[in-house]
Structures are given as structure tokens and as C-alpha cells.
Amino acid sequence: MSARRWTAVLTGLALPLGIVAMTTSSPATAIPTESHCGTEASGSGNNGFVDHAQLSRTLEGIERSTKGVVDVEVVGESNQGREIYTARVGEGDTVVFVESQIHGNENHGTEALLDLLRRWGGSTKEAQALREEVTIVAIPRLNVDGGERDTRQNEMTWADVVAAFPQLAGVAPAWNYNTRVGGFDVNRDFNPDLGYVPQPGDFPGNSADTGWYITPEAQTVRDVYRGLESEFGTVDYFIDLHNQWSCYATEDLESMSPLSISAKFIDDPSEFGTWPKFDMEASKRANVAVYEALQDYGQSGYGDLTLYPQDTNLPGTALGSFALRGSAVVLFETSSQTQYDGMKRNGMLRKQIEIGLGGLVDSVADGSIDSLDASVYDTIPQRVFLPED
DSSP: OOOEEEOOTTTTOOOOTTOOOOOOSSOOOOEEEOSOTTTOOOSOTTBTBOOHHHHHHHHHHHHHHTTTSSEEEEEEEOTTSOEEEEEEEOOOSEEEEEEEOSSTTOOHHHHHHHHHHHHHTSSSHHHHHHHHHEEEEEESOSOHHHHHHTOSSOSOOHHHHHHHOGGGTTSOOOTTEETTTTEEOGGGOOOSOTTOOOOGGGOSOOTTSOOOOOSHHHHHHHHHHHHHHHHHSSOOEEEEEEEEOSOEEOTTSSSBOSEEEEOOOOSOGGGGSOOTTOOHHHHHHHHHHHHHHHHTTGGGSGGGOEEOOSOOOOTTSHHHHHHHTTOEEEEEEEEOOHHHHTTTTHHHHHHHHHHHHHHHHHHHHHSGGGGSOGGGGGGSOBOEEOOOO
């Protein structure tokens, strides 16, 4: 392939926590990269991203500096005993639930959320107006054990599961259990039935089926979601912040794509029962809000986002299960993995999430999301996989 370009505002810049990169709508300098895609691993892994102790201190600091406007609570505990936090801000009737780092090696959403919480909890007129309209509940890092050891999976053996659910003794381990790592892909452990109890006949399962709530991380998200449903009736928006392979391009192969988004995780909702609140159009509008927020940054590179593959049917993911329950859902797949990229482009990738997620929340708060054209979603370019050079 001929020269590819990364057009990034702050390519390669790793910013200290809490310092937000400044961007403008003016064109950035194109940075050509001829081959080397996916082969120049930095070797830094998750070094440079906040670890669990730093995350705890940072959240405490945000709560203190905002004088409790951002309310931080411990809502769960990992298998190794680490705290799982929520941060809540706002008093509006519309609820936005954001989750980050369900996979332990996907860090950028966590860093961006910490910056956004400072903004949403701030004293500006814009922040105060936003808080009157929306309630934002964020889990800045769900997979706290995987985050510490820089793995996609959590830290939990099948023996741990059987100890917690004795009825599963003697059955084959769940399909998403990694025996080599000794942990689960937590984002296959969800079920639209929030009261589901694991049954032996449902194991080992497969990627096209629902999950079981056998991991403490998935149980924590379920409990938070169920509490919000009790409070608000419906969890209006659910956003899941992930990272993906570094090497995706736009359909014309002219630009690297720094982000893929998606609204689609369920092919046929009736396959899983009766879910009258399922609303694909609302999910598409939410994704369009993200797309348009990033398009406003001209030739910065942020506008080169693409669609995540649309041939997915994943009811065992948080996005799939909660979409069935009536949440408008948005997947963020930021193009970078700690094993390949480490801290490369950290400032740019964090800022990208801030712009997209911040734009979505702004459009929810001012009501403009309701007038967005859902059909724009289907015009967003598909991502193109680039193999290692």
C-alpha cells in the first residue's frame, strides 16, 4: 500500500493526567507513515496510564475539588479485592451511563473520563446548565484487576466461579474463559434478564448467546444499571469505551481511522424474548451525535472515524443486553492497544474520546439529539483492516 497518513492534533504526545490537549478546527500537518503498521510496539504496555492506586486518589481529588458535585462511590469489588468505583454528576431526568475499561488493556477511555468528570463537575455556566438536564453515572475502570496486570481478561479462575455458584460443578467452563491467563472476557458475561441465575445447561455457551453474570465486574455493572432503572425507569443512554487494533483505515484507504463506533449489537431482538423498549433508531442518533461532534474538527484527523463491523449479534455484551432493555447504546473503539502502542498518541486519543463523548452528552442535555437524522449513521464509512507490514 502507498503512503498512509495519520492526521492527528497531538500525535505521540502523552499529557500529564488532568491536562487537556488544546485543539482547533484548523488543518493539522499530515504525518505520512509508509508501512510499519502494527510492528513498532513501544514495549511500554500500560506504563504511564493511571494504576489503581492513582485512579483512587484521582477520583477522591475530583470529588474534593468539585465539592461533592462529582459524587464518587465504591459500588463493587473485584475478585482480588480491588474497589470498583462510580462517579455521578448531575441532577437531570435523563440518565447517561458510561463504562470504561471492561478489558484491562484498554486504557484511553479511563483517562478521558477523568478529564470529562472535571469538566462536568466544574463551576462554568455550561457545566451547571448541563447538570440540570442530565445525570451522568460513570464507571471509570471496570476491570480493575485486568488493568493492573495489563490483560484483556479479569483475574478469576473457573474454580472461583464454581465456588460462588456450586450448581456449576462438573460443567464445562464458559467459552469466554481463558485458561492460559486465568480470567474471563467480562464483556461476554451479560444477560438482558437482570435477575438471571446461572444454570448448568447454559454452559459453555457461545459468542452468539447471552452471558451469565458470573464475574464480579459484570455483576457490579448489572447492579448499577438495575439501580438506575429503578430510579429513572429507563437508562436512556449506555456508552462503552474500548480500544481496538491500531491499524484500520477509512474505506478510501487515504487515512488511518483513529476510532470506530457502533449502534448495532442485536440482529433480531425477538430472538431473545420480548423487549418492547429496544430502539435501534435512538442508538443510531446517539452515534450520529458522536460522529458530528468529531466532524466539527475539520482536518484534524478526528473526523476519520469509521463504523465498527455491522454484522454483529452479541447479546452477551453489555451493549447488546442493555440495548434490549431500551438503552440507546454507543460503542467507542479507539484505535490503540497497550501491547502495541503503549503511550503513543495518548493525548490525541484521549482528546478524541472527550470530543465525541462530550458532544454526545451536550446534545442530550440541550435536546438537539432528538432532531438528528438517524439515517446519517448508515453513511459513516466502514473500517478497513490493515494487516501488519
